[in-house]
Amino acid sequence: MEYKLPFRDYHKALLKNRLLGLKCNQCGRVTCPPQMSCSSCSSYDLEITQLSGKGKITTFTTIVVAPEGRETEAPYIIVVVELEEGPWIMGNLTDMDPGRAGMDLIGKTVEAGCRVFPGDRYSDGPMARPAFRFAAHP
Ligand SMILES: [Zn+2]
Structure with missing residues (x-):
C-alpha cells in the first residue's frame, strides 16, 4: 500500500505556502494532515487536493513552558483551526502578542x-x- 500523499510531499508543498490535503472519492471528506486512509470512512480511494488554508479558530492555548529546544520561542500561541474544507489542523498563531490572547480569538x-x-x-532536521x-x- 502506497501513501497517496507522503509526508515529504506535504512538507515540500508547505514550504511553498501550499497546504495540501486528501479528498475522499467515496464520501467527499477532506483529510489534513495526510493519512493513509479517509478519516471518515477509511477508504483508500483518495486524491490530492489543494486547500485554501483559510478557516476559523476553534480553540487555542498559550505555551509558556516550551519543549526542549524551543525555549526561546515561548510564550507562543497554538491554535486549532477548522479549515473551510472541513479538517481541523493545529499551528502557531503568529501575529498576536501571547499576553493578549483571550476567548475572543x-x-x-x-x-x-x-x-x-x-x-x-x-527530529530529522x-x-x-x-x-x-x-x-x-x-
Ligand atoms: Zn471517506
Whole structure:
C-alpha cells in the first residue's frame, strides 16, 4: 500500500505556502494532515487536493513552558483551526502578542502560511509547520 500523499510531499508543498490535503472519492471528506486512509470512512480511494488554508479558530492555548529546544520561542500561541474544507489542523498563531490572547480569538478567521522550525535532537532536521495569521478579508 502506497501513501497517496507522503509526508515529504506535504512538507515540500508547505514550504511553498501550499497546504495540501486528501479528498475522499467515496464520501467527499477532506483529510489534513495526510493519512493513509479517509478519516471518515477509511477508504483508500483518495486524491490530492489543494486547500485554501483559510478557516476559523476553534480553540487555542498559550505555551509558556516550551519543549526542549524551543525555549526561546515561548510564550507562543497554538491554535486549532477548522479549515473551510472541513479538517481541523493545529499551528502557531503568529501575529498576536501571547499576553493578549483571550476567548475572543475563538471564531476569528485566519489563513495559513508556513513557518520553518529548526530541528531538534528528536527530529530529522528543520520542519515546516502551518502558521496562521488573521485573514486580510475574513
Ligand atoms: Zn471517506
